[in-house]
Amino acid sequence: MADLSLTPATVAPPQSYGRRALRRFLKHKPAVAGLVFLLVMGLIVLIGPFVSPYAFDAQDFTLIGSPGPMTSAHWLGTDELGRDALTRLIHGGRISLAVGLAGAIVSTVLGTLVGALAGFYRGWTDTLLMRFTDVILCIPTLPLVLLLSGLFRPSPPLLVAIVGILIWMGTARLVRSQFLTLREREFVEAARALGAGGARLMFRHILPNAIGPITVAATLAVGSAIMLESALSFLGFGIQPPVPTWGNLLNSASSWLSVAPWLAIPPGLCILLTVLSVNFLGDGLRDALEPKD
Template structure:
């Protein structure tokens, strides 16, 4: 048996994955929500009826309180008279940028650490995995709060902080899978033929891990969006006037009892987007995991 015959095709065709996703009602719902949010974020300047930073004198009642939803301000106004709908649409940009960028960096770091430790073993494994264990020992939210407090919060700093606390889980998973793959016959044959470590990791180990990476990348975006909203709500995430769903709640929490839409609407947006990514991630896991095939 040749080396190529020992390396089965592990990544299903994109068409097959999409067709399977579209047979799952919950996955379709998740994809639809994600598509709506992405379209709204990309085309925000053409969708929003008002400037998200503009304060309207008519956006407050005579007593100076926020206005409830009406035909002019579809989701009402916030405590300084800004249009909540416009801020929510622009806030989707912030959540998606941080979700994709932070999770992308976390997946990249976690993949490099996990695959390197699993392939080389020895002292490399000991150093990398003990560091991973050390990072896992700290509660992710507490560590993110400490890091966010050290650095001056901004969109990209928040993304970097979230990435620095979210890479450990995927590193652990890929380390375990790489350890098992490194002992397979076709990997040993490549080593015997004189192939370098980088070539083996990129051409023979990484393709077997793509399905796992895709699933973790999808599920990780939900976690990242939620963590960004939490940091922004605590006042150490994305700073005003840049709108994010978390800081919209933070800014308006004092009006929770008198103007509940200021908290419920952005809260529902966070919940819906997180749920959508989780539904798609769960479906992707079922489709790409060989042990699940034929069960649906």
């Protein structure tokens, strides 16, 4: 008689949330490509100034007067003041990326704080903070930044503060919605019953459970900050020459566009590809951290 005994099926252990999120992220090819590009760009702007044979403000006086062509000594040519264009592009990338990243951090911290207070305490606190947020949203960002930059000569730290203060509203609304939902969950009620105060409930129990959407918002804020800084520098209200940024490199190259387009194309491509990569990365993180299935 046949043996009818059944062997227990081998059940794969459940994967952790982090492993599932990583698997979903790796399936998002544009996000992976964007992450690789940003890592490579970050490595270039970090080590590039140390390996370049030129300083960003060093001049070749034999080339002053008009942009120089691309040669083996100057891969992207020289500008009208005889400065190496590739070195200035790399150094400008360091400034633009640093301002974008720091501005995004400022906006994320500020938006998270405002959204957390509004969503947790509700009532008049929510009304006051959200009406203030709505007022800031009604003000066109670029004209306000131009006004502030015109009143104060923007150094990199001041530009970071201006950019960060003016792009936090989306993060605040997102965090508020997350806190309104999470504050009613059972684990928050249990912590409240055990005597946890408001600050502990917000930052120890609720905030870690909202970190996914905040991460996505912070990633997208980097692209917004880079675009805003580049626009300000292009219009002449950002960081001033001789310190290069991608925006003011575009501004100075616009005068020579018909005779030396190789000065304008690289910084424009860097801005485009960096912002595109950041947006792809944000999309991938959203799909990985907030799956729809």
